[in-house]
Amino acid sequence: MSDLPAGLADFALREPWLLAAAAGVGVAAALARRRVPRSLRFAPAAFLLGAPARAGAAPLPVSWRQRLLRLPELLEIAGLLLLVVALARPVRREPLPRTRTGIDLALCLDVSSSMRQRDMDSTRTRLEVARDAALAFVAGRPDDRIGLIAFARHADVRCPPTLDHEALAELLRRIEPVEADGPEDATGIGVAVARAAAMLAGWGATSPPSKVALLFTDGEENVALGQSPDEIAPLSAAQLCASRGVRIDAIVAGDAAALDTAPLRRVTERSRGRFFLAKDAGALAQVLASIDALERSPFEEPRFRMCDAAGAFMAAALLLFGGGRLLRSTSWRVAP
DSSP: OSOOOGGGGGEEEESSSGGGHHHHHHHHHHHHHSSSSOOOOOOHHHHHHHHHHHHTOOOOOOHHHHTTTTTHHHHHHHHHHHHHHHHTEEEEEEEEEEEEEEEEEEEEEEEEEGGGGGSSBBOOOOOHHHHHHHHHHTTTTTTTTEEEEEEEESSEEEEEESSSSHHHHHHHHHHOOOOOTSTTTTHHHHHHHHHHHHHHTTGGGGGOOOOOEEESSSSSSOOOOOTTOOOOOOHHHHHHHHHEEEEEEEESSSSSSSSSSSSHHHHHHHHOOOOEEEEEEHHHHHHHHHTTTTTEEEEEOOEEEEOHHHHHHHHHHHHHHHHHHHHTTTTTTTOO
């Protein structure tokens, strides 16, 4: 992109393969010209002047409308080409201030079937309560780079750490619990924490000093039971976080009276994090309010925001194509 002219280097296309439709515009324009009926033939004006006058007759003057006879057609073709570019979803890269104050944060959200229970709110499931609280939490931290991990038996990175919180919020709203008693219905805390450590540490030198994995769960580890060498125990994952500078803050949602929370408490202690209990939606809001006081560290990094530019291209396309059609039916109207 650095070889492009200034300004163009900041543009990119999300769907560049759609530019192939521009060839279709050219083919359609060529076929349209072939279908245009030819002009009627009649005697030239010099013939009407008589033989003596024809020898020195000057050519008839050409008006500006005649010189620009193809203008409507060219405007329509340009409009169609801009429409193709708009469909390819152009985006514009805008630089943001290099210095920001924030943290890198991984939201680890339990999506096991037990999150369908409604003991935290009579109208919402545990997952819906946690999701709504996470949405409010994300909205209050615009300078944090936040990622999303959904976990049950396995951990799935739904969104890498990003400043595009609108996209993150949309992905949060789409999260659903897994099928009850299905192959994914389990609680793999260790694998979720390990995935968060890998995700946050992967940013290297561009990361802020503070990295936090925020774990929402309502159960105990029941995947890493020491039956397979490939399992990741929660304490081992916590040690990995500690070695990579990632702190684990854990929130147990719902009634935890029947749960053994000691292992999860040890996980947070190993990473110098904190452990919270949230029996209802109000308690969860208070917990997140206290976590919202997480320290923010100033640091410098090159940052950009991708802004959608399809609207401008679409408007220009409609303006050019509509202008061409208007000229074709008014000032540049040609009779057969």
